[in-house]
Amino acid sequence: MEFQLNGRSVRTGGFPAHATLLDYLRNNGLTGAKEGCAEGECGACAVLAVAGDGGGSRYRAVNSCLLLLHSLDGQEVHTVEGLACDGVLSEPQRAIAEGGGSQCGYCTPGFAVSLFAEYYRPDRTGLCDPHAMGGNLCRCTGYRPLRDAALSLGAAPDDGFRERLDRPAPAMSAYSTPCFERPESLDACIALLAANPDARIVAGATDLAVEANLRGRRWPKLVSVEGVRELKTFSETADAIEIGAALTLAEIEERWTDAPAVVRSWFTLFASPLIRNRATLGGNLATASPVGDAAPLLLALDAEVRIAAPSGARSVALRDFFQSYRKTALAPGELIAAIRIPKPLPARLAFYKAAKRVMDDISTVAAAFAIDTDTDGRITSARAAYGGVAETPVLVSAFERALLGRPWNPSAVRAAQDAVAGMLTPLSDHRGSAAYRLAVAQSLIEKCWWETREAEAA
Ligand SMILES: Cc1cc2nc3c(=O)[nH]c(=O)nc-3n(C[C@H](O)[C@H](O)[C@H](O)COP(=O)(O)OP(=O)(O)OC[C@H]3O[C@@H](n4cnc5c(N)ncnc54)[C@H](O)[C@@H]3O)c2cc1C
Ligand code: FES
Ligand code: FES
Numbered sequence: 001m002e003f004q005l006n007g008r009s010v011r012t013g014g015f016p017a018h019a020t021l022l023d024y025l026r027n028n029g030l031t032g033a034k035e036g037c038a039e040g041e042c043g044a045c046a047v048l049a050v051a052g053d054g055g056g057s058r059y060r061a062v063n064s065c066l067l068l069l070h071s072l073d074g075q076e077v078h079t080v081e082g083l084a085c086d087g088v089l090s091e092p093q094r095a096i097a098e099g100g101g102s103q104c105g106y107c108t109p110g111f112a113v114s115l116f117a118e119y120y121r122p123d124r125t126g127l128c129d130p131h132a133m134g135g136n137l138c139r140c141t142g143y144r145p146l147r148d149a150a151l152s153l154g155a156a157p158d159d160g161f162r163e164r165l166d167r168p169a170p171a172m173s174a175y176s177t178p179c180f181e182r183p184e185s186l187d188a189c190i191a192l193l194a195a196n197p198d199a200r201i202v203a204g205a206t207d208l209a210v211e212a213n214l215r216g217r218r219w220p221k222l223v224s225v226e227g228v229r230e231l232k233t234f235s236e237t238a239d240a241i242e243i244g245a246a247l248t249l250a251e252i253e254e255r256w257t258d259a260p261a262v263v264r265s266w267f268t269l270f271a272s273p274l275i276r277n278r279a280t281l282g283g284n285l286a287t288a289s290p291v292g293d294a295a296p297l298l299l300a301l302d303a304e305v306r307i308a309a310p311s312g313a314r315s316v317a318l319r320d321f322f323q324s325y326r327k328t329a330l331a332p333g334e335l336i337a338a339i340r341i342p343k344p345l346p347a348r349l350a351f352y353k354a355a356k357r358v359m360d361d362i363s364t365v366a367a368a369f370a371i372d373t374d375t376d377g378r379i380t381s382a383r384a385a386y387g388g389v390a391e392t393p394v395l396v397s398a399f400e401r402a403l404l405g406r407p408w409n410p411s412a413v414r415a416a417q418d419a420v421a422g423m424l425t426p427l428s429d430h431r432g433s434a435a436y437r438l439a440v441a442q443s444l445i446e447k448c449w450w451e452t453r454e455a456e457a458a
Pocket of ligand 1: 280
């Protein structure tokens with residue numbers, strides 16, 4: 001395999017499928033990126049990937065502990081060592097150093113990398129957004145000096161780093177080794193899966209690499225969907241929005257320019273920028289995690305999963321996609337091609353994530369509600385979907401039965417709360433007891449009512 005590392009071509013090989021860029025870097029003397037957690041939580045391992053589609057490109061900060069080395073063939077990466085030119089620190093590095101944003105220094109390269117990506121963000125017009133460092137943790141300095149460093153930066157200079165963004169990002173061309181394949185077309189991908197029944201699909205690897213790093217999982221072959229062009233499309237018509245399964249959350253956020261406010265804030269509640277730069281929607285649904293955040297929102301939006309199969313394409317309503325704990329309707333050799341959201345979108349849409357931390361945390365309970373009424377204010381459709389309250393994400397059909405034909409008022413809220421309580425089977429774990437989860441699931445219906453009432457009164 002060959003890739004560009006800090007502007008130089010690197011040729012290397014012989015790595016197993018699960019090898020990560022972080023291991024490669026540290027074994028080759030580039031020790032700026034640190035291993036803090038090996039599971040995408042701390043950002044100490046952050047590096048920059050040059051990414052984009054068509055015209056220009058951008059720097060995306062990503063966790064190198066979750067970046068599979070093979071996935072980098074033909075790609076361009078910069079580590080913190082490459083950001084300073086001839087011994088002169090880049091502006092983000094200088095601002096962090098001079099602003100007292102570093103003490104022990106363990107986290108500092110990761111913060112510098114995330115801030116660097118924000119500093120050179122092509123569509124940035126104002127100050128750097130400190131939230132760009134939202135996936136980086138610091139245990140000793142505290143975040144104030146880091147925030148101030150971000151806010152002290154002006155426009156990026158017209159230097160080589162900026163000029164690089166005028167050119168397209170490297171293509172995700174076909175790549176093939178005995179343990180890792182990256183096809184370019186859907187047909188080639190399906191053929192590979194059929195010929196290799198033991199192969200595992202990989203997209204952004206934000207789940208899969210954690211399995212390898214922390215649970216020692218190994219695979220004889222991985223088939224990456226990152227280069228499959230049919231899975232990287234986004235389209236919106238009068239009838240639907242269709243999102244390619246291999247688009248990252250960051251790409252979806254950029255392409256869905258008229259997404260409802262609820263969806264826009266949903267993005268910010270999903271993990272961190274470092275994870276969103278790699279995590280795909282297809283990967284999220286395929287894990288069938290009971291605490292995944294995409295499923296409740298998409299269930300409330302009545303989404304459909306487009307499945308690519310050896311025998312052709314088929315579609316499954318998302319409400320039928322999750323079959324039991326971590327089990328989906330995908331048969332061997334099948335993959336998620338796209339997610340289709342029908343239009344018009346519901347008039348009232350809400351998403352809530354109850355977690356121990358507001359940002360960058362796993363949901364204890366996630367809930368999404370979609371409610372439409374007629375001109376008399378009577379409910380014509382109502383969907384409530386939850387994560388964290390059953391062995392799969394669930395659409396609670398009793399919610400709609402309890403609400404149809406009623407006005408959206410406090411008595412309807414109480415009826416919906418009773419209906420939901422009878423249908424949920426939460427577990428107790430370290431994030432919350434079953435009773436707590438049930439209480440949250442019910443109270444979020446009331447929260448939705450208050451919020452929609454206030455929005456309509458405004
Ligand atoms: C630090 C951290 C924070 C996180 N925070 C959140 C969070 O807030 N909310 C949340 O919901 N999740 C969170 N996650 C989980 C994870 O980021 C998501 O599940 C992500 O969307 C997975 O996508 P991926 O592309 O990385 O999948 P991968 O890791 O590449 O794959 C995951 C699984 O899906 C399969 N797969 C991938 N693509 C397809 C496809 N097209 N068709 C069929 N199977 C496929 C793979 O075989 C694998 O089994 C977090 C993860 C980490 C590490
Ligand atoms: S080592 Fe913590 S995010 Fe990579
Ligand atoms: S400076 Fe020590 S962890 Fe951030």
